[in-house]
Each structure stands twice: as C-alpha cells, then as structure tokens.
Amino acid sequence: MKIINIQGQSGNSQILINESLENLTKYVPPRRPVIVTDHNVNRCYRSYFPGWDIIEIGTGEEIKTLKTVEGIYQQLVDLEIDRSCFIVGIGGGIVCDITGFAASTYMRGLPFGFVSSTLLSQVDASVGGKNGVNFHGYKNMVGVFNQPCFVICDTEMLKTLPRNELICGFAEVVKHAAIGNRELFTFLEQRYTDALNLDQPVMERLVYDSILVKSSIVEQDEREKGERRKLNFGHTLAHALEKTTDISHGEAVSIGMVFAANLSVLRHLLSKEEANRLRLLLKQLQLPTEIETNISKEKVKDAIRKDKKREGQGIHLALLKAIGEVIVEEIPLEELEALIDDMYMHW
Numbered sequence: 001m002k003i004i005n006i007q008g009q010s011g012n013s014q015i016l017i018n019e020s021l022e023n024l025t026k027y028v029p030p031r032r033p034v035i036v037t038d039h040n041v042n043r044c045y046r047s048y049f050p051g052w053d054i055i056e057i058g059t060g061e062e063i064k065t066l067k068t069v070e071g072i073y074q075q076l077v078d079l080e081i082d083r084s085c086f087i088v089g090i091g092g093g094i095v096c097d098i099t100g101f102a103a104s105t106y107m108r109g110l111p112f113g114f115v116s117s118t119l120l121s122q123v124d125a126s127v128g129g130k131n132g133v134n135f136h137g138y139k140n141m142v143g144v145f146n147q148p149c150f151v152i153c154d155t156e157m158l159k160t161l162p163r164n165e166l167i168c169g170f171a172e173v174v175k176h177a178a179i180g181n182r183e184l185f186t187f188l189e190q191r192y193t194d195a196l197n198l199d200q201p202v203m204e205r206l207v208y209d210s211i212l213v214k215s216s217i218v219e220q221d222e223r224e225k226g227e228r229r230k231l232n233f234g235h236t237l238a239h240a241l242e243k244t245t246d247i248s249h250g251e252a253v254s255i256g257m258v259f260a261a262n263l264s265v266l267r268h269l270l271s272k273e274e275a276n277r278l279r280l281l282l283k284q285l286q287l288p289t290e291i292e293t294n295i296s297k298e299k300v301k302d303a304i305r306k307d308k309k310r311e312g313q314g315i316h317l318a319l320l321k322a323i324g325e326v327i328v329e330e331i332p333l334e335e336l337e338a339l340i341d342d343m344y345m346h347w
C-alpha cells in the first residue's frame with residue numbers, strides 16, 4: 001500500500017493506494033457511519049461492507065442530479081443521521097461526486113470518505129476536492145470544494161469493472177503521464193499488456209504516479225485559474241465530442257489528446273515522434289485516436305465555440321512541449337477550427 005497526503009484549502013485528505021475495501025473500518029472515525037453506494041457496486045461488494053446502514057442510488061450520468069441528492073437527504077433524516085455521524089461513498093466518480101456533495105451540505109456538512117471503485121475515479125475524481133451534480137443538463141453545475149477525509153483506491157475492485165469503463169480510465173492515466181511524468185509514460189509503453197490484465201503492482205504504480213501528477217497541480221491551484229488548466233489536456237475537443245455524440249468520456253479524451261498533440265506539433269512545440277508515441281500508446285491501450293467521420297464537423301466546431309472555458313476569440317489549451325511537459329497557450333478559434341477541418345480530411 002502507498003499513501004499520499006493532500007493538503008487542500010478545505011482540509012486534508014489521505015489517499016490510500018491498494019488498501020483493501022475490507023480494511024475500511026480502520027479509517028472511519030468512531031462515529032456512526034452510513035454508506036452511499038450505487039446499485040452495481042452494492043450487488044458486487046455488499047458482502048464486504050461492514051454492517052452499517054446503506055443508501056443505494058441508481059447508476060448513470062442521468063442520476064447525478066439534485067433529485068438524487070434530495071433522496072439521500074430524506075434517507076439520512078429517516079435514519080436520524082446527525083452531525084456526529086460519518087458518510088462513506090463507495091463507487092465510481094458518480095457515487096463520489098454525489099456523496100461528497102450530499103455530505104458537505106446535509107446539516108451544513110458531515111465528514112466523509114470514499115472508496116473509489118473505478119479506474120477513472122481512482123486517478124481523477126478522488127483528488128481535487130470537487131463534489132457536485134449536474135443541473136438541467138449542465139455538467140457539474142452545482143457543487144462545492146471539500147476534501148474527503150480519506151480515499152481508498154482498491155485496485156482489486158477493478159477486476160469486476162466492465163472492460164470499457166477500465167479502458168476509459170486508462171485515458172486519464174495517459175493524460176497524467178503525458179502532462180507530468182515522462183517515466184510513467186515510458187513505463188506504460190513497456191507494460192501496457194500487464195496494465196490491461198490488471199497486474200496489481202503495475203496498477204499500483206499507475207494509480208500512485210497518476211494521482212501524484214494531479215495532486216501536485218491541484219495543490220498549486222485548487223480553484224482552477226491557471227495551473228489547473230494543464231489537467232484539461234485533451235479535454236476541449238473531448239467535451240465537444242461528448243456533446244455531439246454518445247462517445248464515452250475516456251474515448252473522447254483519447255481523441256482530444258491526439259488533437260492537442262497534433263496542434264502542439266503544428267506550433268513547433270512538440271516533435272512528430274513524440275506525438276506518434278502518444279498516438280501509439282493510446283492505440284495499444286485500445287483507445288480510439290481518430291474522430292469518426294460520421295460525426296458532424298459543424299456540430300463539433302459549434303460545441304467548441306460554446307465551450308464554457310472560452311474567453312473572447314481564443315481558448316486556453318493545454319499543449320505538449322515534450323512527453324511529460326505541458327504548457328497552456330491561448331489559441332485563436334480559427335486555428336482550432338482549421339485543425340478540425342484538417343482532422344476530417346487527413347487523419
């Protein structure tokens with residue numbers, strides 16, 4: 001097991017990599033605990049949960065709403081949960097985002113912790129202290145910054161995760177390596193087959209190194225002004241693709257990273273060889289690297305124009321100077337749109 005201590009403005013958090021769900025009770029303070037989990041995780045792992053009260057929510061991005069939070073408040077009231085209690089979210093990014101928000105707002109806030117059960121939630125959602133829900137179709141529109149007391153990342157739990165969910169998590173691992181850890185990138189190039197087979201020591205290193213990249217960026221910039229933009233590598237095009245198609249987040253990020261790397265080459269920041277390494281690694285991890293030609297080019301461009309992070313006629317984009325080294329530059333919209341045209345013609 002490895003431990004990372006995060007010092008956030010809203011408190012400190014301890015991330016435990018390769019600790020087991022079975023040891024959860026060790027980390028919960030002597031208060032009455034309640035578990036919030038989703039239907040799938042409850043079905044797979046209920047027998048490993050301590051005998052605490054359980055609140056089960058549904059699954060899918062559609063349930064990440066205030067209505068679900070309201071349902072949780074109601075059950076907390078019914079269970080007579082007060083500020084002396086503790087809440088544990090066990091699940092992927094959706095359970096953690098919702099649980100963190102419900103716990104932070106119920107009775108003005110109860111302490112909470114997470115057991116992260118998807119690769120994406122272990123390497124991404126577990127760090128950064130962001131909790132929240134969607135509102136009328138706007139993603140993560142309502143929320144708070146608040147650190148969980150602990151996050152257990154049990155990589156054994158990834159064995160029951162649907163394959164496509166696992167692959168999508170690898171996109172964020174590649175992102176972290178590409179923006180902040182060249183050695184991790186090389187390690188992934190060497191051990192991608194073991195990673196796909198969920199070799200435990202390999203997964204422990206991937207999750208640990210990945211969290212370190214994210215946490216070092218977040219610690220410098222918890223509230224998303226400058227530094228945190230680096231974490232958006234690949235995400236501008238990804239968000240546009242997610243809005244226009246039913247592609248998953250990880251797949252969209254994979255294509256978005258190839259796009260941002262190509263832009264970095266065009267701007268003479270990155271060598272063609274390094275951009276090709278990125279593309280190859282994503283392919284080896286079974287992620288897409290090209291946009292499907294049946295996706296409307298105009299809709300993708302329109303979604304980029306409406307990006308919430310756009311400022312005036314430019315958009316801040318994370319670009320690579322080398323594998324492991326990222327910079328943020330303001331790119332004129334026309335330049336982005338020209339590259340999208342190019343992408344449809346030549347890729």
Ligand SMILES: NC(=O)c1ccc[n+]([C@@H]2O[C@H](COP(=O)([O-])OP(=O)(O)OC[C@H]3O[C@@H](n4cnc5c(N)ncnc54)[C@H](O)[C@@H]3O)[C@@H](O)[C@H]2O)c1
Binds near residue numbers: 131
């Ligand atoms: N707070 C943050 O900083 C942050 C960062 C990145 C993403 N997110 C959020 O995370 C969400 C996506 O998270 P996700 O990809 O983990 O999806 P998810 O929570 O929907 O989990 C994916 C699916 O896998 C199932 N599942 C989870 N763990 C399992 C396991 N061990 N075995 C079997 N099935 C399991 C879930 O029931 C679900 O059907 C998005 O809403 C996104 O906005 C938040």
Ligand SMILES: [Zn+2]
Binds near residue numbers: 124172235249253
């Ligand atoms: Zn992402």
